[in-house]
Amino acid sequence: xxxxxVVHPEEHLLPILQRHGSDPGKLLQILIEIQHAFHCIPPExxxxxxxxxxxxxxxxxxxxEFYSFLSRSFxxxxxxxxxxxxxDQMAGNRQLAEALCAKLGVKLGETRTDGRVSVRFTSxxxxxxxxxxxxVNYLPLTRLTxxxxxxxxxxxxxxxxxxxxxxxxxxxxxxxxxSDVVFRNPLEPGVALxxxxxxxxxxxxxxxxxxxxxxARRHHLERGGAETLKEIYAAELRGRGGAGFKTGIKWESVxxxxxGNRYVLCNADEGEPGTFKDRVLLTDYADMVFEGMTxxxxxxxxxxxxLYVRQEYWYLRDHLEGVLRWRREAGLxxxxxxxxxxxxxxxxxxxxxxxxxxxxxxxIKSIEGRRGIPxxxxxxxxxxxxxxxxxxxxxxxxxxxxxxxxxxxxAWFAFNGTQQSSGTKLFCVSGDCERPGxxxxxxxxxxxxxLRDAGGLDAKGAQVGGPSGTLVGPEEFDRRVCFEELSSTxxxxxFGPHQDIFEAVKNFSAFxxxxxxxxxxxxxxxxxxxxxxxxKFEKGYGSPVDLEEVQLVAKxxxxxxxxxxxxxxxxPITDSVxxxxxxxxxxxxxxxxxxxxxxxxxxxxxxxxxxxxDAAAHLTHLEA
Amino acid sequence: MSQTFFLDGQEIPFEEGQTVLQAAMAAGxxxxxxxxxxxxxxxxxxxxxxxxxxxxxxxxxxxxAMKEQQVECDTAELNALRRAVIQMMFVEGNHYCPSCEESxxxxxxxxxxxxxxxxxxxxxxxxxxxxxxxxxxVNMDRDRCIRCETCVxxxxxxxxxxxxxxxxxxxxxxxxxxxxxxLLEGSDVAATDMAVALCPTGxxxxxxxxxxxxxxxxxxxxxxxxxxxxxxxxKQEAVHG
Numbered sequence: 001x002x003x004x005x006v007v008h009p010e011e012h013l014l015p016i017l018q019r020h021g022s023d024p025g026k027l028l029q030i031l032i033e034i035q036h037a038f039h040c041i042p043p044e045x046x047x048x049x050x051x052x053x054x055x056x057x058x059x060x061x062x063x064x065e066f067y068s069f070l071s072r073s074f075x076x077x078x079x080x081x082x083x084x085x086x087x088d089q090m091a092g093n094r095q096l097a098e099a100l101c102a103k104l105g106v107k108l109g110e111t112r113t114d115g116r117v118s119v120r121f122t123s124x125x126x127x128x129x130x131x132x133x134x135x136v137n138y139l140p141l142t143r144l145t146x147x148x149x150x151x152x153x154x155x156x157x158x159x160x161x162x163x164x165x166x167x168x169x170x171x172x173x174x175x176x177x178x179s180d181v182v183f184r185n186p187l188e189p190g191v192a193l194x195x196x197x198x199x200x201x202x203x204x205x206x207x208x209x210x211x212x213x214x215x216a217r218r219h220h221l222e223r224g225g226a227e228t229l230k231e232i233y234a235a236e237l238r239g240r241g242g243a244g245f246k247t248g249i250k251w252e253s254v255x256x257x258x259x260g261n262r263y264v265l266c267n268a269d270e271g272e273p274g275t276f277k278d279r280v281l282l283t284d285y286a287d288m289v290f291e292g293m294t295x296x297x298x299x300x301x302x303x304x305x306x307l308y309v310r311q312e313y314w315y316l317r318d319h320l321e322g323v324l325r326w327r328r329e330a331g332l333x334x335x336x337x338x339x340x341x342x343x344x345x346x347x348x349x350x351x352x353x354x355x356x357x358x359x360x361x362x363x364i365k366s367i368e369g370r371r372g373i374p375x376x377x378x379x380x381x382x383x384x385x386x387x388x389x390x391x392x393x394x395x396x397x398x399x400x401x402x403x404x405x406x407x408x409x410x411a412w413f414a415f416n417g418t419q420q421s422s423g424t425k426l427f428c429v430s431g432d433c434e435r436p437g438x439x440x441x442x443x444x445x446x447x448x449x450x451l452r453d454a455g456g457l458d459a460k461g462a463q464v465g466g467p468s469g470t471l472v473g474p475e476e477f478d479r480r481v482c483f484e485e486l487s488s489t490x491x492x493x494x495f496g497p498h499q500d501i502f503e504a505v506k507n508f509s510a511f512x513x514x515x516x517x518x519x520x521x522x523x524x525x526x527x528x529x530x531x532x533x534x535x536k537f538e539k540g541y542g543s544p545v546d547l548e549e550v551q552l553v554a555k556x557x558x559x560x561x562x563x564x565x566x567x568x569x570x571x572p573i574t575d576s577v578x579x580x581x582x583x584x585x586x587x588x589x590x591x592x593x594x595x596x597x598x599x600x601x602x603x604x605x606x607x608x609x610x611x612x613x614d615a616a617a618h619l620t621h622l623e624a
Numbered sequence: 625m626s627q628t629f630f631l632d633g634q635e636i637p638f639e640e641g642q643t644v645l646q647a648a649m650a651a652g653x654x655x656x657x658x659x660x661x662x663x664x665x666x667x668x669x670x671x672x673x674x675x676x677x678x679x680x681x682x683x684x685x686x687x688x689a690m691k692e693q694q695v696e697c698d699t700a701e702l703n704a705l706r707r708a709v710i711q712m713m714f715v716e717g718n719h720y721c722p723s724c725e726e727s728x729x730x731x732x733x734x735x736x737x738x739x740x741x742x743x744x745x746x747x748x749x750x751x752x753x754x755x756x757x758x759x760x761x762v763n764m765d766r767d768r769c770i771r772c773e774t775c776v777x778x779x780x781x782x783x784x785x786x787x788x789x790x791x792x793x794x795x796x797x798x799x800x801x802x803x804x805x806x807l808l809e810g811s812d813v814a815a816t817d818m819a820v821a822l823c824p825t826g827x828x829x830x831x832x833x834x835x836x837x838x839x840x841x842x843x844x845x846x847x848x849x850x851x852x853x854x855x856x857x858x859k860q861e862a863v864h865g
Binding site for chain 2: 047056057058059061062065066354371376377378513514515516517518519520521522524525526527528529532549552553555556559560561562595596597602
């Protein structure tokens with residue numbers, strides 16, 4: 001890594017640009033590589049990118065400033081991001097981050113003056129079952145302890161290169177605690193894809209010799225795709241990313257789209273705090289995911305798939321590229337797949353720290369190299385998605401399920417689950433339980449069953465489906481998790497008897513404030529108003545009037561926001577007001593309204609300008 | 625023969641491809657809005673034009689009109705929510721109407737009056753925002769920006785210039801300028817740009833003409849925003865038809 005001050009555009013930047021074919025659509029991918037090389041986007045780079053990619057300079061800057069892992073200022077030779085999910089917090093991440101800052105003599109969020117290191121917080125890094133976690137130069141650190149923090153401080157001060165740090169610090173475990181029908185018998189690579197292709201008829205020996213006429217190949221693909229789509233319908237597969245849209249309908253819309261150049265996008269942005277199933281799938285079952293994407297390509301008539309992965313999983317890059325390479329060599333990707341007429345390949349795109357990019361249309365913008373702003377509702381991505389072409393966007397787990405359905409049949413898949421939620425589902429269990437990790441259950445499993453298996457039955461509450469999901473208390477533990485009852489992305493964060501639910505609510509409201517994209521007024525302003533109300537209660541200035549105000553802001557956000565983020569961001573607060581009212585009332589020191597405006601705090605700037613640090617320069621002094 | 629839908633029970637004709645807002649405005653029914661301008665692609669960011677269709681909220685500036693649809697629009701509940709969103713715009717910025725040269729010509733102010741806003745209701749955020757007076761002809765006062773991106777769209781699509789863009793994220797997002805310094809000076813903005821003319825607030829103004837029209841004689845001093853917007857809409861329709 002070069003120091004930020006020495007940037008030679010010709011030497012350092014042009015090779016990166018050339019590697020990406022100077023494609024403006026690759027702007028984000030190029031910026032990520034520059035950030036990794038320089039730990040900032042140097043001003044020279046902004047100008048050069050604008051010039052070479054023929055983009056307005058302000059657009060390049062806009063992209064840099066949108067993503068949390070890109071920065072216009074130098075972040076230090078060693079950049080440490082502490083994961084700040086509530087599960088990390090319950091495991092003591094705040095204390096560890098403070099201890100590390102003290103040891104290194106650096107202020108949280110600032111780069112040390114010698115440019116050696118910076119320590120920051122970031123949203124959940126998806127290691128919730130093995131936290132407290134962090135990222136060091138974009139690689140995950142798990143199971144942090146005070147001892148490890150001491151060791152890390154010494155490694156940083158000793159200028160030890162990351163490659164020489166103890167491997168154990170970086171160990172990520174899959175922790176699959178319960179397998180059901182799908183993961184008990186994982187598929188061999190190629191089986192599901194071959195099944196899909198053979199639905200079009202036997203793959204004849206002569207095809208290998210390239211003697212079959214092209215229309216015979218086309219009809220074979222056409223027939224097979226139609227038959228596999230029937231299986232997807234028979235399976236009644238619904239999207240695993242949260243919304244639960246019927247996968248068959250989505251695929252059929254793209255299959256029948258009038259335009260060519262269709263795309264298959266796999267959403268591995270997995271930003272919902274508490275969620276890590278995609279990480280495990282991409283680690284242990286990447287073949288299944290890529291196979292599901294390829295089968296989708298077969299069904300909808302697409303030649304290109306893109307896997308969009310959150311940068312927190314950058315450490316999986318070599319592994320994922322390796323699996324893709326292997327699949328190309330094995331004839332499972334590329335041209336003439338399994339010697340049929342099917343051409344399909346997959347490319348990997350990386351995110352750069354933006355929860356909003358898990359939203360279908362924001363992800364498409366991000367893959368196009370733009371700010372990840374959710375676009376307007378119409379036209380739908382199945383009609384005009386990536387590059388305005390018909391596009392399927394599905395979650396990692398949905399593609400894995402599609403592969404299973406192709407191999408074992410729709411009826412086999414639909415045997416499990418409930419009336420409206422077929423099959424099994426992966427659940428990420430973390431927080432206060434004895435056995436955190438990944439659990440496969442048929443849809444319809446109750447919260448109590450999961451808590452019992454994970455060893456967390458004494459919980460006082462749980463967050464189902466992440467911050468945008470549902471907060472439940474013990475009286476709801478017998479509710480079933482499925483689309484018809486309590487829908488979920490597959491996340492269960494357990495709050496033990498000693499936890500203060502208020503801390504979770506505070507963490508989630510800060511999370512939404514940080515992740516709001518800023519496009520629409522209700523979410524942009526509302527997330528900040530809510531976070532500030534929570535802080536007001538924390539300080540003991542909250543009153544019943546404020547609780548009414550909170551409900552008003554929540555209602556405005558729920559009805560008026562542009563996308564799911566703003567529509568759901570108030571849920572942790574409104575759920576907790578209903579289900580855990582004590583956490584709010586016990587913080588009310590007054591029944592009378594107290595203004596939120598902190599006059600003494602507002603004078604801080606004046607104090608620092610005049611160098612006054614004495615007690616008389618504080619209003620509290622006057623009041624006392 | 626065009627098709628129709630129902631806006632608060634009133635039958636509204638529409639052509640294929642028209643949005644709910646376009647069809648309503650063409651039929652003389654005003655739906656409050658700030659980021660929508662007839663000359664520009666809809667943006668759906670201010671959210672003032674939200675209507676309820678089959679129990680669900682949609683921004684009417686992007687929602688295609690559909691046959692026999694029942695659309696709720698001018699209800700007490702929706703107008704209260706719209707007013708709250710306008711109040712949010714007031715508290716997130718620094719809007720001082722009495723000293724603003726755009727007072728009386730400002731669509732944010734006029735919309736607030738139209739929706740019966742009496743106070744800003746929510747706690748003021750008092751953000752520290754940079755003002756840009758570097759350009760000889762155009763002034764940018766970010767205190768008054770509501771991030772509707774009208775200037776971004778107008779500069780790109782009407783002026784063919786790309787002078788403006790958005791930096792940052794969330795409440796920290798802000799309007800910026802396409803020049804190495806990020807200032808208007810050094811950009812190719814001109815006082816005649818549609819981007820400047822269409823700014824709904826006093827964020828982008830032309831220098832030297834601020835008080836040419838005296839307060840009291842300005843556009844929204846003479847007619848409320850629904851009348852003005854409907855008139856403008858009809859004019860646009862006549863031009864682009």
